[in-house]
Amino acid sequence: MKKRKFFVISLFFVVFLLSGCIFSLYKSRISGSISPFVGSVVEDKQSVLAIEPSTSSIEFEHHVSGEYIVKFNDWLDRNKASSLFMSVGMEKSSIQKALSFRGSKTNYFLIKASEENIEKLKRLPEVEFVEPNYLFFSQAEVTPNDPYYPEQWHYSLINLPAAWSITKGSSLTVVAIIDTGVRFDHPDLQGIFYDDGYDFVDDDPDPTDPGMSYDGKIISHGTHVAGTIAALTNNSQGVSGVCWGGSGIRILPIRVLDDSGIGTSFDVARGIVYAVEHGAKVLNMSLGSPSDSSIIRDAIKYAYDNDVVVVCAAGNDNGSLRYPAKYPETIAVGAVRLDKERAWYSNYGPELDVVAPGGDLGVDQNGDGNPDGVLSTCWISNDGELYEFLQGTSMAAPHVSGIVALLMSKGYTGVETIRKILRYTAEDLGEPGFDNYYGAGLVDAYRALTYDTGYEPFIVWTVDAVTGVIDSITSADEGGNFLLTEVKARSVYVYAWRDVDHNMYLTSGDLYGYYGYSGGNPKDGTPTAITVEPGETITVEFQFSPIITDRLKPVFEGSLLQKVLEIKEAAVEEYYNKLERK
Missing domain, CATH: 3.30.70.80 (Peptidase S8 propeptide/proteinase inhibitor I9)
Known part of the structure; x- marks a missing residue:
């Protein structure tokens, strides 16, 4: 009797082990990567096309x-x-x-x-x-150049070298530069562009900067801005970019200012709409006007409603803020010198959010033999120079756009969340607390990247194509790479989502995609099923884009939504635990 009982227990144990092995064979793995979709994310292209020039x-x-x-x-x-x-x-x-x-x-x-x-x-x-x-009008001034990183005093001023130890940027983040265009042939900007962009001055798909006339020279204002954000870094050439160019951040160039550095409100508005509808989540606008334009206000609101961070130069008149920096939906940036004093030209007012290095060409406070302008990539047709010192709030704004892009690369999202981070981590200057001349103070890249709230992971998951039940969930890393290790269903859909506005629902402005997405509004498309054999490991790549539309009803409901949110919350907790351990 004891032998029989022992035999039954042993048989049960063997069957249990075998069933576990068999069950484990059905668990498959899906690895892969996600990346931004290049192109318009809306179906109606007429919103950005001219009827006639x-x-x-x-x-x-x-x-x-x-x-x-x-x-x-x-x-x-x-x-x-x-x-x-x-x-x-x-x-x-x-x-x-x-x-x-x-x-x-x-x-x-x-x-x-x-x-x-x-x-x-x-x-x-x-x-x-x-x-x-x-x-x-563009917000910049010009002087001679010196092409070395040590002359970029403005980076240590915002604690950027320490921030680079945390992140150097991610290919998941797209920054639009709405300006005079760029020089695609600049050797220190190769490979940083997300798309060719668009020229709303000439109404063609080539936003190459023909040059802006200033002080007897023909320079590229937009190229200087682009270099501050993402010039190739650590390549033994020229200057560095805030986002350590070459590590991932992509630039979407949009030309709205002509060869005099002047553009119209209609073209600027078209540029804003184009940027929003082509996947940019950060807009740098180093331009301004004394006039309150209704169409610009509406376009800025359109960007804000789609969770796009718009960073604007305050202006160089030593007066009240220019538009669009004056609108509450934007992040308004003033300028300081090397000694952290407000630059004499920098505009001010209660709408100012923060300040950043804008330079002062009239002084050499560090005694390096160069005027204290902001050094970046440029293009001067008169003498072939590729780098230049400039001053202005035009130069301050891209420092902040670069920091915002770094924040997004680490998963910090939401316009008001990012505004809060920039303000709360800024170095207080001037009168204690917020003031009209410095706003919340001088931006600090490292403190911003170590702020204790606002992180939002990019969740990736599979859904059983037969039952519609969520099958496996993980989160993508900074480069968009992911690994799903517990895929049990044989036929699955694969999705990715970043809840940009932190509202726990899939709504406009969120980043969303799936295997099979090929353009247009991702909410309106249909995913393609993937067949995974038991025990198999497959690799897939697919794209995502922002959802550009009115506020949506939840796509995920009930237990499905709850499961995604639980994984998301766990990823957030793990992220902050790692920060504390550092």
Whole structure:
């Protein structure tokens, strides 16, 4: 009897072990990587295309003579808009260009009209507003150069070398530079561009900077900004970038300023919309205008509603902040010198968030034989120079854009979360606490990257294609690489999601993708199933993009959502535990 009992127990134990082995054979592994989608993430391309190019000449005023922007209360197609314009005596050809934002029930028209026509147009009940096509100006100045990192005093001023020990940037982050364009042929910027971008001055897909005339030279303002953010670093050449160029951060170049460093509010607005709808999560705008433009305000709000961080130069007039820095949705950046004193030109006011190095070409406070400008990549057609010292809030803003990109690379997300981090970790300057001349103070890259809240992991998971149940979950690393080790279903869908606004739901502005995504709004697409044989390890790559639309209802509900959120919370806790151990 005892032998039989022993035999039964032994048999049960063997069967149990075998069943475990058999079960383990069905657990498969999926490794892979995710990356940003290159292209428009909305289906309607008309929101950024011109109807026909404008041929108006630009006068040196604050707006384009004879050009106005019209917004109607409700959506009107071109024919209906033309009829309204003709009803006040305008020509049928008055419409120059059109712009719309995805999810909006209104659109905008750039028109040519006389002041008499405009006064009549303003009285129509269908018209919400009519405003001039305002001009925006670059915020920089120029002086001779010296191409070495030791001359980039401005990086140690913001504690950047220490921050590089935490991250040098991630290929998951895209920064748009809305400026004069860039020089793609600059040797210190090779390989950093996410896409070719767009030129809204010439209305073509080539935003190469022809050069901006200043002080007897032809320079590339946008190239200087690009270099501060992501110049190739540690390559034995030229200068370094805040995001250690070459390590991952990608630049989306958008040209909205012409060869005089001037652009219109209509083109700047189109540039903002293009950046949002092509995957950029950080916008650097080293430009400004004294005029409060309704279309720019709406475009900035559009970016904000889609969880895009817009960093703006405060202005160089030693007066109140320029627009769009003055809008509450942006992060407004003033400038300081090497001694951390406010630069004499830097604009100020209650809307200022923080300050960053902008330089002062009139002094050499560190005695290195060079004026204390900000040194970065440039392009000077007159003498072939590739690097230049410049000063201005244009130079301060990309320091902050670079820090924001580093924060996003580590998983810190959300416009207000990032604003809070920048402010709370800034070095207080001037009067104690917040003040109009320094805002919250001088940005500190290292302290920002070690802040104790705001981290948001990129969750990757599989769903059983037959039952619809979540099968396996993990999180991607800084480079977008992941490994799912507990895949049990044979046919699965693979998803990725970063909850950018921390609201626990898949909503506009969040980064979202799946295996099979090939462009357009990722929420509207269908994933492709992957077949995994028992015990097999396969490798997949797929893309993600921001969701550009109105606020959405939750996609994941009930127990499915709860399981994803539990893993996300565990990843957040693990991240902060590692920070404490360091």
